[in-house]
Amino acid sequence: MTAEDEALVGGMMNAGAVFRRGALVERPAPRNARALHAYLGALKEHGFDAAPTPVGLTADGREQLTFLPGDVALPPFPDWAMTNAALASVGSLLRRLHAASAAVVVDSRAAWPSDLADPEGGTMVCHNDVCPDNVVFRDGRAAALIDFDLAAPGRALWDVAMTARYWVPMLDPESAAAYYPPGLDAAARLRILADGYGLSARDRAALPRVIEQATEVCRAFVTRRVADADPVYVQALAERGGWERWDRMQTWLVDHRRTFTAALLN
Missing domain, CATH: 3.30.200 (Phosphorylase Kinase; domain 1)
Structure with missing residues (x-):
């Protein structure tokens, strides 16, 4: 350096x-x-x-x-990154990515990472890590995506679910309070993301369960990192409430599945 x-x-x-x-x-x-x-x-x-x-x-x-110039939101996430307009623009940007990605032939010989990949696989490369840290904003709108290290073949809906986890966020209120502005309505914001993406009715009905599936995959990813004594993940787990937080988050998702489905479809 x-x-x-x-x-x-x-x-x-x-x-x-x-x-x-x-x-x-x-x-x-x-x-x-x-x-x-x-x-x-x-x-x-x-x-x-x-x-x-x-x-x-x-x-x-x-x-x-x-290098892609612009603003990237880092935790604790600022209000400007969590507006409804910002959220809708993330959905729109993800849809643009998928439209292009669907036309790209997947290199089946490549060792695509399995860390956060869709367990059901797919014929299109997904980003898999569209968190606030990986979205570049310009003038309050999502303008670019960075850090494709975890990209791998999967379903478009899987990428939407992973994005929802970070941007809605699909976290219980206690967990969300640590990094997100107060007062975010998860059900309403999930609908905004789906609208921004242009998600079909069929995919809207399936999205809450896919988010639960994605959360299980994310937990397994953290479990492997902690088992390997990765200091970054060991420290993060301790600072963010340990496995109790993951239990609480996953229970909250299941308990509110009907609410999320209604918000998406009605």
Whole structure:
């Protein structure tokens, strides 16, 4: 790192290892970097210009991508990132990504990460980690997506569910209070996200259960990280209420499933 480098904060998996060097971002390259770079290039060919453009790989195992200017919300999340208009724009941006991604042929030989991937698989590469840390805003609207490290084939609905977990958020009020502004109506915001995306009636009916499934996958991901003694996840689990928080969150989702379904369909 030189005096001209700027450390970029946010996220957990590559904390402290991502730097901006002028118009480029340098970060640890994922194992499937070549396939992922080909995918990002294909997105642009199919009209999606709201993702980083891959530039290359370095000899020391890092990747270079174009820097996308704008604002990124970091926890505790500010009010401007949690407005209804911001939420709707996240849904619209995700729909644009999926429209382009559906036209890209999946490289079935690539070692796509399974960490947060759809357990049912799919024929389209999904982002899988559209959290506030990974969305670039301009003028109050979601303008670009970054950090495709966890991208993998899956259902579009899976990506919507994962996005809802972070942006609605689909958390019990006690858990949400730690990082989100007070007074967010989960059911109403879930509807706003679905409307912004343009989700079909069939997918709206299925979404609450898929969110529950996605939460189980996220919990299993954290469980593996903690079992491997990953210090970032061990500390985060302790600071965020331990496994009791996950129990509370999952119970809350099941208890409010009918409420969420009604909000989506009525």
